[in-house]
Amino acid sequence: MTYFVYILETMNNKTLKYNLLVKQFKNNIYTYSLYMLRNRMDADDATQEVLIRIWNNIDKFNYSAAKSYIMRITHNLCIDFLRKRNLLINRELEITEDIEESFGDESTESNPYLVMQMKIATQKIKEAIEKLPENLKSVFVLYEMQGMKYIEISKALEIPINNVKVNLFRARKKLQEELKIYESE
Amino acid sequence: MNQNNYNIDDSLLEKIISVAYDDANFLDKIKITYLASKYSNVKKLLDEYKHTANEVHSIELEEFPNSSLEKVFSQLELNKEKQPQFWSDIYTVFIKRPSLVYSLSLLLILTITVSIFVKREPNTSQFSKEEVVEADKQTREALYIVATIFNDAQTQITEDVIKEKIAAPLNQSLGILNNIINKEKQQ
Structure with a gap:
């Protein structure tokens, strides 16, 4: 048991528990939603909704499996969002503005050409990830970007571990193919 | 390549x-x-x-905007909620629960330390010097008696048993055999 889980389990104060959980997982929820929904506004709404659901279930929480549980709520909510708003059809990526923001400060300090090259490379990768099919993308983002283990992803997405492994392999392969298409363009 | x-x-x-x-x-x-x-x-x-x-x-995780987080907190009215249990939580997390573990650890360490020191005490002799000298003397006497018996037994075996009971009959039987062989040669 990690010290983080120990603290959460021993605390009586609901608000403090919630604050710790939010601080720990808010960016994970937001990033996952952003890649799944491909839209900052929707990702923002989805994250807020997940945070509210966490608060509503704070007393029934299994803290040792908190990440899997939270990512399962996030995944299910994203799927609902996609169904409701008919976003399964490819939408234009709206993440470019964020990349520009994150590189904005560095450009004044380091080589602007290198910064631009990095920006383009990262943008390409992000766009390629966004273009992955939902089932591959969810596994890829959770494993590669959120650092989750196979078993945690299996619990979060409610699929067998073998499917997680197969989807991860396919996602990596597909991503490489997407990047080759970019290069040829 | x-x-x-x-x-x-x-x-x-x-x-x-x-x-x-x-x-x-x-x-x-x-x-x-x-x-x-x-x-x-x-x-x-x-x-x-x-x-x-x-x-x-x-690629790093995207930062969830603080303004959106504030919206969630205000919707849940978390900022208005009092936090009377703050100090009790601090006490529980850092003192109450760990204190049991600390106490048990301390007890274990003390037990090990005491057992080590108790075992390391030198073994003191329970007999006086005179008793030790007397025991040594008695042991020597016992060994002397055993040695004497062994000596007598050896003398009796080599002089009486071997000479009279084994060597003499053996000599006599060999003489008889010799006579028989000589007679056969003459015939």
């Missing part, structure tokens, strides 16, 4: 990708590194995947 292309099937491709993304097992790493050093097509593929993996791993 061998310019011939190595046949890359799905299984090998999976291993190459795992090595590139740094989650392959040790044997696969060795195998793929060896193949990459020998075949240019394997090396090219491995390098491409490694490049992508590095790019992917360098």
Whole structure:
């Protein structure tokens, strides 16, 4: 048991528990939603909704499996969002503005050409990830970007571990193919 | 490097990708590194995947905006909620629960320390000097008696038993045999 889980389990104060959980997982929820929904506004709404659901279930929480549980709520909510708003059809990526923001400060300090090259490379990768099919993308983002283990992803997405492994392999392969298409363009 | 292309099937491709993304097992790493050093097509593929993996791993999590977080907090009215249990939580987390563990650990350490020191006390003799001298004297006397008995037994065996009971009859029987042989030769 990690010290983080120990603290959460021993605390009586609901608000403090919630604050710790939010601080720990808010960016994970937001990033996952952003890649799944491909839209900052929707990702923002989805994250807020997940945070509210966490608060509503704070007393029934299994803290040792908190990440899997939270990512399962996030995944299910994203799927609902996609169904409701008919976003399964490819939408234009709206993440470019964020990349520009994150590189904005560095450009004044380091080589602007290198910064631009990095920006383009990262943008390409992000766009390629966004273009992955939902089932591959969810596994890829959770494993590669959120650092989750196979078993945690299996619990979060409610699929067998073998499917997680197969989807991860396919996602990596597909991503490489997407990047080759970019290069040829 | 061998310019011939190595046949890359799905299984090998999976291993190459795992090595590139740094989650392959040790044997696969060795195998793929060896193949990459020998075949240019394997090396090219491995390098491409490694490049992508590095790019992917360098992407950081997106920051959830504070303004949105504030919205959630205000919706849940968390800022207005009093926090009377703050100090009790601090006490529980850092003192109450760990204190049991500390106490048990301290008890265990004390037990081990005491047992070590008790066992290390030197063994003191329970007999006086006179008693030890007397015991030594009695032991010598006992050994002397045993030695005397062994000596007598040896003398009796070598002088009485061997000479009278074994050597004499043996000598007599050999003489008889000798006479018989001589008589047969004369005939």
